[in-house]
Amino acid sequence: MARRLRAWPLVAFVTAGLVLTACSSSSSSSSSGSGSKPKGTANVAYAASLEFLNEKVFGPAFHTAKGFGYSGRAGESGALEAEIAAKAIAPNVFQAVGGDNITPLFPKFTKWYVQYAGTQIAVAYNPSSKYAPQFQAIASGKKPICDLFPIMEKKGFLLGRTDPNTDPQGRSFIYMIELAQTYCHLPSSTVTKILGSPLNSSSSTQVFAETSLLAHLQAGQLDASSTYLSEARQMHLRYILLPPAINLGDPSMATQYHNASITITGNVTKHGSPLAYVMTIIGAPTSAGTAFIAYVLSPAGRALYQREGYNLLTPTVTGASSAVPAAVKAEMGG
């Protein structure tokens, strides 16, 4: 027993040494490349709605095409912005839904962002729901889209959405219902009948973490839920397409979308706007981060976005265009 006691500090030190060696070897292997391969990894923090695209399609394609490593972290756009601002995470690239999740990082972390793709809000539904026949009729155009909202008002209707205080999708879904109330000439109580009150409540029973929302729908435990169209297609969900007047997917209807609004935590009022993906480089540009953004804007990258159900938007820079790396400008034709 005494011998065992004497031996254990040695075991502890050896174990600690092995752990440290493993850590140092893994970090050195990540920072060194072999031969003429480009060095470094693009660390990308991105809106969770890009998770499938980035992890399954874009990240591997970027690695194959450019040789850089790719490491992604999904989250709600507002949450990622808060984590970057708090220096809890330090990605090279930040991809968000809406420029309003990047402008708070001006000018300390970045001075610009580029808008490059779009999506739209849709309603995903449970094919086993008792309302499924009505959903199918609306999805196929046999019934008008405005028939959807009285169904959602029904007592016991199980609707899922995300937190409007942290997630652009959560806010966009609320904007969509507000716009639908006007578009369909529904009674003024429709919004609160569907969403409850107050609109910005995080504690509504309809509100789920973004990561678990579609799991509840796929498990058949919701009648319908908010979704982005791209997400619904990638996950093979049944969904109802909404008209451009309310789906936040048409940049030409920005003025109309602006009429919808919600006040969120911190007494900040947000207005509806076209659902656009924006991206920027956080901190000093790295070659991997710059290459990632350039690849997103390249014809090959844009083809991948289009294939996965996103709308391609003409890339436009907001902020200090002089701070945009030359390789990124080159892909934008400038």
Added chain:
Amino acid sequence: MLRSASAAASLAGAAVVWIALLGPVITLFFHVTPGTVSSALRAPGALTPLVVSLEAGLITLAVLVCLGTPLAWLMARGRLPALRLWEAGVLASLLLPPLVVGLLLIFMVGPLTPIGEALGHLHLTATNTLFALIVAEVYESAPYYVLGAQAAFAAVDPRMEQQAALLGDRPSRAARRVTLPLAAPGLAMALAVAWARAMGAFGAVIIIAYHPYGLPLQIWTTLQETGLASALPFALVLLVVALPLPVAAYLWSARARGRRRG
């Protein structure tokens, strides 16, 4: 000389491991100040998650004591057929990542499942309610309690119970007068570990009980909404609230064992 060098090495080794284990807690104290804690706790509704966590944690413990203790005793005394199967079942739920437990709970107790519909008749919902939070906490902490309690009961010499029976005690009386008092220190430790797991439960909670927020989700959502500086004070609150029970249980358990050794 050699012995004292060895003792010093042991102490140094122990200190390294102990400090490494405490690393996150020590770091926390470097990143919160009385001012940040005070301002975080003075925000409207800031104490609600604390109340929710305590409420859910205490109910979880009550559920574990009522349901987990008999199961642990039966397992410890080998009163169940195919005992290894029962033990494997408890271990399986321990091995599943809490996030996966949460995802599977959707299928099990979601509002449109048979269990969910039965709960609905009782006006209960296991999604986004306090009840859902308790369900998630029970599933995250139960294996720790059952296995700990099984070990506590197994440490009680069955001959003591047999002697009580020979002296005329019925099984329930023998359990109350002999088994439970002898197993109490171990049971207290099992309960303390379960309490810590329940108070810190997150993986299953974020899936089926996004609200009402307990402290772990309050930390998560505050981090998302306003950043790290305002989230960390709640981590300190979690520590301060969750720690006294395990520490008290440990001290009581150690003293009880010391008294027994004589």
